Amino acid sequence: xxxxxxxxxxxxxxxxxxxxxxxxxxxxxxxxxxxxxxxxxxxxxxxxxxxxxxxxxxxxxxxxxxxxxxxxxxxxxxxxxxxxxxxxxxxxxxxxxxxxxxxxxxxxxxxxxxxxxxxxxxxxxxxxxxxxxxxxxxxxxxxxxxxxxxxxxxxxxxxxxxxxxxxxxxxxxxxxxxxxxxxxxxxxxxxxxxxxxxxxxxxxxxxxxxxxxxxxxxxxxxxxxxxxxxxxxxxxxxxxxxxxxxxxxxxxxxxxxxxxxxxxxxxxxxxxxxxxxxxxxxxx
Amino acid sequence: xxxxxxxxxxxxxxxxxxxxxxxxxxxxxxxxxxxxxxxxxxxxxxxxxxxxxxxxxxxxxxxxxxxxxxxxxxxxxxxxxxxxxxxxxxxxxxxxxxxxxxxxxxxxxxxxxxxxxxxxxxxxxxxxxxxxxxxxxxxxxxxxxxxxxxxxxxxxxxxxxxxxxxxxxxxxxxxxxxxxxxxxxxxxxxxxxxxxxxxxxxxxxxxxxxxxxxxxxxxxxxxxxxxxxxxxxxxxxxxxxxxxxxxxxxxxxxxxxxxxxxxxxxxxxxxxxxxxxxxxxxxx
Numbered sequence: 069x070x071x072x073x074x075x076x077x078x079x080x081x082x083x084x085x086x087x088x089x090x091x092x093x094x095x096x097x098x099x100x101x102x103x104x105x106x107x108x109x110x111x112x113x114x115x116x117x118x119x120x121x122x123x124x125x126x127x128x129x130x131x132x133x134x135x136x137x138x139x140x141x142x143x144x145x146x147x148x149x150x151x152x153x154x155x156x157x158x159x160x161x162x163x164x165x166x167x168x169x170x171x172x173x174x175x176x177x178x179x180x181x182x183x184x185x186x187x188x189x190x191x192x193x194x195x196x197x198x199x200x201x202x203x204x205x206x207x208x209x210x211x212x213x214x215x216x217x218x219x220x221x222x223x224x225x226x227x228x229x230x231x232x233x234x235x236x237x238x239x240x241x242x243x244x245x246x247x248x249x250x251x252x253x254x255x256x257x258x259x260x261x262x263x264x265x266x267x268x269x270x271x272x273x274x275x276x277x278x279x280x281x282x283x284x285x286x287x288x289x290x291x292x293x294x295x296x297x298x299x300x301x302x303x304x305x306x307x308x309x310x311x312x313x314x315x316x317x318x319x320x321x322x323x324x325x326x327x328x329x330x331x332x333x334x335x336x337x338x339x340x341x342x343x344x345x346x347x348x349x350x351x352x
Numbered sequence: 353x354x355x356x357x358x359x360x361x362x363x364x365x366x367x368x369x370x371x372x373x374x375x376x377x378x379x380x381x382x383x384x385x386x387x388x389x390x391x392x393x394x395x396x397x398x399x400x401x402x403x404x405x406x407x408x409x410x411x412x413x414x415x416x417x418x419x420x421x422x423x424x425x426x427x428x429x430x431x432x433x434x435x436x437x438x439x440x441x442x443x444x445x446x447x448x449x450x451x452x453x454x455x456x457x458x459x460x461x462x463x464x465x466x467x468x469x470x471x472x473x474x475x476x477x478x479x480x481x482x483x484x485x486x487x488x489x490x491x492x493x494x495x496x497x498x499x500x501x502x503x504x505x506x507x508x509x510x511x512x513x514x515x516x517x518x519x520x521x522x523x524x525x526x527x528x529x530x531x532x533x534x535x536x537x538x539x540x541x542x543x544x545x546x547x548x549x550x551x552x553x554x555x556x557x558x559x560x561x562x563x564x565x566x567x568x569x570x571x572x573x574x575x576x577x578x579x580x581x582x583x584x585x586x587x588x589x590x591x592x593x594x595x596x597x598x599x600x601x602x603x604x605x606x607x608x609x610x611x612x613x614x615x616x617x618x619x620x621x622x623x624x625x626x627x628x629x630x631x632x633x634x635x636x
Contacts, residue, residue, distance in 0.1 A: 070436050070444045072429065076454045079447050079495055083402070088372040118367070145356065152354050160354045163363050170360045211363055 089114040092214030092241075094205060097121035097164070098138040098259040099147050102249040106218040107148065109246055111155040118212045119148060121164040122171055127200030138259060163212070171207055180206040180237075182229045188320055189333055190225045190344070193310055198229045205230055209241060216242045220249075222256050224331055224346040228320060248345070250276070256345050268338040271308075275336040278303050278312065279347045282332055290351040293324055310335035310342060317348050327351065373398040376498030376525075378489060381405035381448070382422040382543040383431050386533040390502040391432065393530055395439040402496045403432060405448040406455055410484030422543060447496070455491055464490045464521075466513045472604060473617055474509050474628070477594055482513045489514055493523060500526045504533075506540050508615055508630040512604060532629070534560070540629050552622040555592075559620040562587050562596065563631045566616055574635040577608055594619035594626060601632050611635065 073079045091114030093106045099121075110117040121144055128134035141164055152160050165171055180202040185191060191198055209217065219227045227245045234241050248256045254276040255261065255269070264272060285299055286292045293314065300312055315322060317329035324330055333346045357363045375398030377390045383405075394401040405428055412418035425448055436444050449455055464486040469475060475482055493501065503511045511529045518525050532540045538560040539545065539553070548556060569583055570576045577598065584596055599606060601613035608614055617630040 070429070070433050070446060072446045072448060074448060074450045074454070076449065076495060079402075079445070082445055083374070083496060088399075090367070115372075118363075145354070149354050161363070161366055162354060162356045164356060164358060165360065166358045170358070211360060212367060 088116065089216065090212070090214045091117040092120070092208070092212050092217040093117065094120045094122070094208050094217065094219075096123045096137065096259070097144050098140050099144045100249075100257045100259065102220050102222065102257040104147060104151050105249050106220060106246050107151050107160070108154075109244065110216065110218050111151070111158050111160070113216055113244075114158075116159045116161065118161045118163060118214060120208055120212070121162065122168075122204070122208075124171075124200060124204040125168055126172070126203050127197050129194055129197065132194070138262070163208075171204065171211075176207075178207075179203050180233055182233055184232060185225055185229045185320060189311065189313060189315065190335065193335070193342075198226065201226055202229055202233045206233060206237070209234075209239060214241055216244055218244050218246055221245045221346070221348075222248045222258065222344060224333060224348075225320065228318075254280070256343075258343065260341050260343065263341045264338060268341070271338055272336065272343055274306070274308075275334060275343055275345045279332050279334060279345060282314075283347055283349055286349060286351065288349065288351055290324075290327075293330070293351070308337055310337050324351075372400065373500065374496070374498045375401040376404070376492070376496050376501040377401065378404045378406070378492050378501065378503075380407045380421065380543070381428050382424050383428045384533075384541045384543065386504050386506065386541040388431060388435050389533050390504060390530050391435050391444070392438075393528065394500065394502050395435070395442050395444070397500055397528075398442075400443045400445065402445045402447060402498060404492055404496070405446065406452075406488070406492075408455075408484060408488040409452055410456070410487050411481050412484070413478055413481065416478070422546070447492075455488065455495075460491075462491075463487050464517055466516055468516060469509055469513045469604060473595065473597060473599065474619065477619070477626075482510065485510055486513055486517045490517060490521070493518075493525060498525055500528055502528050502530055505529045505630070505632075506532045506542065506628060508617055508632075509604065512602075538564070540627075542627065544625050544627065547625045548622060552625070555622055556620065556627055558590070558592075559618060559627055559629045562620075563616050563618060563629060566598075567631055567633055570633060570635065572633065572635055574608075574611075577614070577635070592621055594621050608635075 073082060091110035093110050095103050107119060123137050125134055148160060148162060179199055181199050182202045186198045219230060221227055231243045234243055250256050253273055255272055282296055282299055286296050304312055312334040315331050315333060316324055316327040317331040329348055329350055331346055331348050336343045357366060375394035377394050379387050391401065391403060407421050409418055432444060432446060463483055465483050466486045470482045503514060505511055515527045518527055534540050537557055539556055566580055566583060570580050588596055596618040599615050599617060600608055600611040601615040613632055613634055615630055615632050620627045
C-alpha cells in the first residue's frame with residue numbers, strides 16, 4: 069500500500085498511528101465464551117494479541133482445586149484459532165508455559181502485595197489469593213509488556229486488584245474490564261460451572277436472580293440502600309451464600325455514603341463449587 | 353496467525369520482535385534506480401517506510417538550480433508503486449509536501465550546523481549547503497521519527513554530515529549508507545545527468561574512470577598514497593575538475609597518516625552541470 073500525504077499534520081498523525089499495539093489476555097485456560105469475548109476485544113483494539121494460558125499455583129490455597137483445575141490446551145487452541153479466523157491479518161501469540169518455572173523461575177521470591185483488597189470480601193475466603201493473582205499478573209506483564217490488558221469483570225475484585233497494582237507501580241498498561249458473559253438463564257460463564265450437577269445448575273440461577281432482585285429494588289436510588297441491606301439479610305438466610313454484599317464499586321469500602329457506584333458481590337456455594345457473580349450499579 | 357509458545361525465553365524474544373520498525377528515505381524526488389535501491393533496502397529492513405519527496409530550498413545556494421530542479425511527482429509515485437508491488441503487505445507512506453512551509457513553518461529559524469564538514473571539499477563550492485541539508489534532515493527526522501534512515505553514498509559528504517548530526521544530537525536513528533548505483537558505463541546515477549548532452553555524457557565517464565585508475569594505482573597500500581597524489585595532480589590538469597581529493601573516509605581530514613579507510617571524492621563539471629562521485633578504499 070502506498071499512501072500519499074501532502075501536509076505535515078497529516079504526516080504526524082499517520083506516524084503516531086504506526087505504533088504497534090500489544091494486547092494481552094491472561095487466562096488459566098479451559099476457555100469459554102467469556103474468555104473469547106476478551107480475545108475479540110483485544111484483537112479489535114490491538115495489532116497483536118498475547119494470550120496466556122497458565123494455571124497459576126500462587127493463587128490457589130492449600131485446599132483449593134489447583135491439581136484438578138481443568139487443563140484443555142487443545143480445545144483452547146481450537147477456540148482461539150476459530151476466533152482468529154474472524155480477524156484477518158491479526159496475530160495471536162499463545163503463551164502456554166509447560167512448567168510453572170517458566171513463569172516463576174526457581175527461587176523466585178517476589179510477591180506483589182495488594183493490602184487494600186487482599187483480606188476483604190473474597191479475600192477473607194481465600195488466604196493470599198489476590199497477592200497470588202497480582203504476583204502472576206505482574207510477572208506476565210513484565211514478560212509480555214502489553215499496552216492493553218483485558219480482564220473479565222466476573223472476577224470483579226481481581227479487576228480492582230490489577231488496576232490498583234498497575235497504578236501503584238506506575239506500569240504503562242491500560243487495564244480493560246469486560247462485561248460478564250452469561251448463559252441465557254443468566255448464569256455467568258465459568259470454568260467451574262462444569263462441576264455442577266443438573267440440579268445444582270438449576271439452583272445456581274438463584275445467584276444472578278438475587279443480584280437482579282436487589283438491583284431492581286434499589287432502582288438507582290441511594291436512599292434505598294438501607295432497605296436493600298435488609299433485603300439482602302433476608303436473602304442470606306439461605307446458607308448457600310458465602311457472602312452477598314454491597315460495597316463501593318471503586319474502593320470496595322463498606323462505607324457507601326460517598327459512593328456514586330456500588331457493586332453487589334456474591335459467592336453462592338453448591339457442594340464444593342463456589343460460584344462468583346457481581347453487578348455494578350450507579351446510585352444517586 | 354496463531355503462534356504457540358511454551359517457554360519464557362521464546363516469548364521474550366517474540367515480544368522483542370513485535371516492535372514496529374519505521375524506515376525513512378528522504379529524497380528530493382525525480383527518482384531513479386539509486387533512490388529505488390534505498391527504498392528496497394528500507395522495505396526489507398522495516399515494517400513501514402516513510403519516503404519524502406521535498407526539494408529543500410535551504411540546501412540550494414542563490415545561484416543554484418532550486419527553481420529548475422525537476423519536480424516529477426507522478427512519475428515518482430509510479431516508480432514507488434511498482435517497487436511496492438514486490439513487497440506484499442508492506443506499507444509506504446510518501447510525504448510530498450505541497451509547500452515548503454509544511455516542513456519549515458513561517459519564521460522557522462533553527463539551523464543545524466555541522467562545522468566539521470560545512471566548509472571543506474564540496475562545502476567550499478556550496479556555501480552553507482550542508483547546514484541546509486542537516487537542517488532539513490533534522491526537521492524531517494523530528495516529524496517522521498524513524499528507526500532507520502537511508503542515504504545514498506553518492507553524496508558521501510552528506511552521508512558523513514547526517515551521521516555526525518545524529519551522533520551529536522543523540523538521535524535514536526540508525527543511518528544507513530547505500531552503495532552508488534551506476535549505469536553500465538560506470539556513470540553514477542543522478543537526477544542531474546539528464547542535463548548532459550550526448551557528448552557530455554561520453555565525457556562524463558572520465559569521472560569514474562579516473563577514480564578507478566587512482567584506486568587501482570593505490571591497490572590497498574597506504575605506501576602508495578604519496579605517489580597517488582602526484583597521479584591526481586596530473587589528472588587535475590583537466591580544468592573540468594572542481595576537485596579530486598583523497599581524504600580520510602570517516603573525518604574527511606587531509607591527514608591520512610592514521611587512516612585505515614580513505615575516500616576519493618570528486619566533482620567533474622560539464623557546462624553548468626556538476627557531477628559528483630566518490631570511492632572508498634581500505635588501505636593498509
